[in-house]
Amino acid sequence: MLENTLPQLEQLIEAMIEKNVSLKAEISNLQQQNSSLADENEMLQLELLEGEEKQKQARSAVENLLGKLQSVQEPS
Incomplete structure (x- = not known):
């Protein structure tokens, strides 16, 4: 055995x-x-934050332009 x-x-x-x-x-x-996935995730999050910031800046610029346009069009 x-x-x-x-x-x-x-x-x-x-x-x-x-x-x-x-x-x-x-x-x-x-x-x-x-x-690798954690690094990629971090990069994607940073890109998202940058994209959001750019979107806010673009929105602000458009709102400013709209405000200028509206002020020019108002009858005096």
Whole structure:
């Protein structure tokens, strides 16, 4: 019985070691992907904020132009 159990145990341990190495590699890959996605997310958020700021500036410029136009068109 011991003669059969020891080789089986060695095989199981070897399989567990291989699985552990594989999982560590997968974890490393997922951490790199997570880091890349976090960087991309941060850039997109900054771009969104910049876009919102530009939109506010454009809106303000249009409102100013509209105000000027309305003041010129008012009868004196």
